[in-house]
Amino acid sequence: MKKQKIKIGLFGFGVVGRGLYELLGRVPEANAEIAIVCVRNVERHRTTTPELQFTADPNEVLDAPGIDLIVELIDDAEAAYTIVTGALRRRLPVVTGNKKMLAAHLPELIELQKEMDTALLYDASACGSIPVIRNLEEYYDNDLQISVKGILNGSSNFILSKIFNDHMSHADALKLARELGFLESDPTLDLDGWDSLYKLVILTLHAFGVYINPERIFTYGITHMTDADIRFALEKGRRYKLIGHAEKTPDGRLILAVIPQLISRNKFIYSCEDEFNGVVIKGLFYGKQFLVGRGAGGHPTSSAVLSDISAIRYDYFYRYKRMHSAELPEFSNDISFRVYVRYNTDDDLDLLRFEEIYERYYSDDNRYVVGKVNLRRLHAIREVMAERKIFIAAYPDD
C-alpha cells in the first residue's frame, strides 16, 4: 500500500475526466491528484481549468516523472489500446473505462498484465457505477455460476422507459435522449446493441472465465422497433428491455446474445428504468442477485474510476480466477428459443427458418409471428434482418 498522495496521469477530459477531477477535490481521503492531462485541444482546457497541467503529447504523460498510475478515459478505442499497452509496458498501473478496446483486446491485456506484473482495472467499463466486475471477481467466484444478464446500456433503456412509462413515441423518445446528451455521437452503438455487446464480453470473462470474440455473438437492438411492436408488448403486459445475456446450459455450454426481450412484470428487470443499468447474476447456491445503478454519466462513472484508483493503492489486481477452473464452458450458438418477430414480407419469414410457429398475425399494415428460432441462424442472417428492418425480441414463457 502506498501512503503518500497518488499522482495520476490522465487521458481525456470529457464528462468522466472532469467528474473525477471534481470528486478528488471533494474527497481528501482519496489522497490522489491529477498531475498531468493529455487532451487533443490543450488551449481550450487551459482556459477552463488553468490549475491543471495539459499536454497533447501522450508520451509526455506516460513518461512524466513521479506518475503512479494512468487513468484512460478517451473515446477512441485504438488510441486507448496504444495508451494502455504503453503504460503497462512501463509498469504503470492503468484504470480504464474503454469497453470497446477491452472487448477486442482482453486476452492479450491479461497476458501483458502478468508479464509486466502490473494491474489493469476497468470496473467503470461495464455498467458505470455498479461494481459488477469486482463482485464477479471477488464475491461470486466460489459458487456455480449459472447466468449473468441485464440492462447494460443506459441510453437505450432511457428511450424504452420513456416509451413504456411516459407513452412517448419511439421517435420522440429518441429525440429527447439526444437532447439530454444520453446518446453516443454514433447512436447505433447504443441502439443496435454494440455497447451492450462489449460489456457482455467483459462480464462473461469474469463470470465464466472464457473470452468470446464479439463477432461470434448475435447482437440486435431496438432501432427497428415500431409502434406495432410496442402495442404488442403492452397487450401482453410486458415491456421491452435490451438485454445482454450470458447463460450456462445444464450440459455445460455457454450461450450469449444481445437482444430485446419481452419482460414480464414479475421480473426484477421490469422496474429498472431510465438511464439505470440492472444486472441479474445467478449462482446455484446464492440464488438470484440483482444490482442496479446509474450506467452512465460523469459523476457515477468517475466514482467507479476512483474506486479502482483506490484499489490500486491497496495493490489490488484482477486474478481472473474463473479462467483457471477445471472445466470451462464451451461457447455455442446452437440453441432454439421463443421469439416475437415483426416482419414485412413472406420472404422475411422464410429467412428466419422458424422451427415452430405458435402464433401468426397479419393485417394490411402489420405482420408478426411468435415462434421458435435457432440462435445460430439468427447470427448468420443478422445483417439481412437489419436491412429488411425486421424487429425481433426474445419472448420467454414466464
Add this chain to the structure above:
Amino acid sequence: MKKQKIKIGLFGFGVVGRGLYELLGRVPEANAEIAIVCVRNVERHRTTTPELQFTADPNEVLDAPGIDLIVELIDDAEAAYTIVTGALRRRLPVVTGNKKMLAAHLPELIELQKEMDTALLYDASACGSIPVIRNLEEYYDNDLQISVKGILNGSSNFILSKIFNDHMSHADALKLARELGFLESDPTLDLDGWDSLYKLVILTLHAFGVYINPERIFTYGITHMTDADIRFALEKGRRYKLIGHAEKTPDGRLILAVIPQLISRNKFIYSCEDEFNGVVIKGLFYGKQFLVGRGAGGHPTSSAVLSDISAIRYDYFYRYKRMHSAELPEFSNDISFRVYVRYNTDDDLDLLRFEEIYERYYSDDNRYVVGKVNLRRLHAIREVMAERKIFIAAYPDD
C-alpha cells in the same frame, strides 16, 4: 495467499453449516474442507454425516492441529462471542454470521483484530447473500456517503409480501412463514425489528465509520399492524416495508431507525418481495445503487460464508477505512418526520406529542393520524407504544 487446501474448524451444523458442507463438495476450486465440527448433539450428526469429525468441546476445535480458520455459525450470541474472541486470540482468522454478537461487540472485535493481526469477516451477517459489507468497504468508500437503507430482514418481508401481493391476512401470512421455517425460534427478533437493527448497526459502521450502540436506535416492527393499517396502505397505493435506515443529514448528523415505511410504487424497494433483502446505497457522485438478493436460507448464506473463506485465503481483511475519515458524523435522534399512526385512545395520541397533524380519522373501530413526530420522543416511549399496540409507519411525501 495460501495454496494448499484450507482446513476449516466449524461451529454449528444447522442449515447454513450444512449448506457450506454441500457447497464445498460442489466447488473443488474453493480448495477448502471442514476438518472438525463443534455441535451440541454429536451423536445425531455422526449418524447423518459419518464422514465428518464432530465434537461437543469448543476447545477441541480451536486447538485442533493444522486448522487454518474458524467458521462460526451458531445461534447463541454469547457463546459465539467466546468462540470468536478465543479464535482471534489464537491468531486464527474467523468467518461469522452472528449479527447480534457483532452489533454488541464490534468496537472491541475491531481492536482485537488489530492487536492479533488476524482477520474477522462477516459478510453473511447482513443481508445473507448480498455482498453489502464488502462493497461498502471496498467500492463505495471513496465517495461522500449519503444513506444506506433497505429491507434487512427476509422473514418480515415475506409476510408483508404475502399480505400485499397474495392478499393474505396478517395472521395467515404469519402462519405460512412459520410453516416454511422462515421465522426465528423467537419470532419477535424478525417481526419487532431487532434482527434488522443488528444488521443496521453493522452496515452503519462500514458505511459511515461510526459504531452506534443498538440501544440508542429507535426500533419498531410490524407486530401490531392490523387489517385497518393494511387498508390504509392499499388506499394510498403503497406497501409497508420494514426498513433499516441510516442517513447523514446535510448538517452532518447521522440519523438511524428501524421502522415500517409506506413505500410508493416508484421506489426500487417497492418491488423487493418475499424473502429477498434489498439495500439502497446513496453517494453524492455514484448516485443510487440498489442491491437485491436472498436474505436468508442455508444455501445463499453459505455462499456468502464461502466468499469470506476464500477472501481469507487471499489475506483479505476489513480496513474500516471510514473510521479514519477526517470528519465523522455524530449520531442524533433529533429529527422530525411524517408518520402514519394507528392508535386506540386519546391518551395514545398525547403520548406521541405530535408536532403537527395533517390528517385525522376516527370511527368506532379505527383511529389514525398522519402527522409529524420527533424520533427522540419515539425512542423514549417505544415500550409504552408496544404495550398499547400502537402501529406506526414512516410516511414520506414522495
